[in-house]
Amino acid sequence: MAVLLNQDSRVVIQGFGAAGVREATTSRSYGTQVVAGVTPGRGGQVIEGFPIRNTVRQAVDEFQANVSLIFVPAAFAADAIVEAADAGVPVTICITEGIPPLDMVKVKAYLRGSGTTLIGPNCPGVISPSERARAGIMPVAVYLEGSVGVISRSGTLVYEAVDQLSRLGIGQSGSVGVGGDPIIGTTQREALELFENDPETAAVVMIGEIGGTAEQEAAEYIKQMSKPVVAFIAGATAPPGRRMGHAGAIIAGKAGTAQAKQTALMAAGATVVQSPSTIGLTMQQVLKERGLA
Numbered sequence: 001m002a003v004l005l006n007q008d009s010r011v012v013i014q015g016f017g018a019a020g021v022r023e024a025t026t027s028r029s030y031g032t033q034v035v036a037g038v039t040p041g042r043g044g045q046v047i048e049g050f051p052i053r054n055t056v057r058q059a060v061d062e063f064q065a066n067v068s069l070i071f072v073p074a075a076f077a078a079d080a081i082v083e084a085a086d087a088g089v090p091v092t093i094c095i096t097e098g099i100p101p102l103d104m105v106k107v108k109a110y111l112r113g114s115g116t117t118l119i120g121p122n123c124p125g126v127i128s129p130s131e132r133a134r135a136g137i138m139p140v141a142v143y144l145e146g147s148v149g150v151i152s153r154s155g156t157l158v159y160e161a162v163d164q165l166s167r168l169g170i171g172q173s174g175s176v177g178v179g180g181d182p183i184i185g186t187t188q189r190e191a192l193e194l195f196e197n198d199p200e201t202a203a204v205v206m207i208g209e210i211g212g213t214a215e216q217e218a219a220e221y222i223k224q225m226s227k228p229v230v231a232f233i234a235g236a237t238a239p240p241g242r243r244m245g246h247a248g249a250i251i252a253g254k255a256g257t258a259q260a261k262q263t264a265l266m267a268a269g270a271t272v273v274q275s276p277s278t279i280g281l282t283m284q285q286v287l288k289e290r291g292l293a
Helices: 018-030 056-063 074-086 101-111 155-167 188-196 214-222 258-268 276-289
Strands: 010-014 033-038 050-053 067-070 091-094 117-119 125-128 133-136 145-152 172-177 203-209 229-234 271-273
Touching: 010 018, 010 056, 010 074, 018 033, 018 133, 033 056, 050 056, 056 074, 067 074, 067 133, 074 091, 074 101, 091 125, 091 133, 145 155, 145 188, 155 172, 155 203, 155 229, 155 276, 172 188, 188 203, 188 214, 203 214, 203 276, 214 229, 214 258, 229 258, 229 276, 258 271, 271 276
Parallel strands: 010 033, 010 067, 033 050, 067 091, 091 117, 145 172, 145 203, 203 229, 229 271
Antiparallel strands: 125 133, 125 172
């Protein structure tokens, strides 16, 4: 079992431009089944060995695609997400950042009850090392098969955390980048639930950041988890009212501060680290203390 992706995942890439071709090639080399690309008007072409179709529905019907990876420009990305849902794709991962919030409000409403799980937008994607399944932009070289799940709003920080773990010989059961935009599909709380229910996962690293209340909502779920969580909140020194990198990382009220998030997570039983440089070592210690190493 794996979270969201496994060896049976069949990935279609919406927006088969330079980025789509690059990541399709990397995922194929990793061992993932990338079955097609979708670019309207280019159906019937073959690019780098990947068949191109005009619609997601064609890719689903012809190649049994069950995961969509989206590289469509922001102005059209909401429509791409809806197209994947209409085609019955159960997992959709949107790399695109900067989708207008109103578009995402409509997408969230549309997906409700659709059976499609959305990861992102503005995310690095999903990877399951034991299954050699990758749908995203993450560097595969830093990942190692193992039992620690990793959740992050930040792509750069998830790569850093995974690299630390791998250098210590601590492999990962999977990695989910939930995305840094204000309105996303799957939340940190929902990602925690996926790993809590995954028998291959023994512990979880969760990387959050300032802005919003997603980490506090995740903390409420951590209270009932059977698996230990190591957490880090980025942006502790950010001045209020200033956006730091991600569109969702802006402090608006006391609930959005790093301190508020850290307090909620510690009260829930998570082990909170103050520096990203200690994520790996802290997890190593937690695993030993719990008899999981």
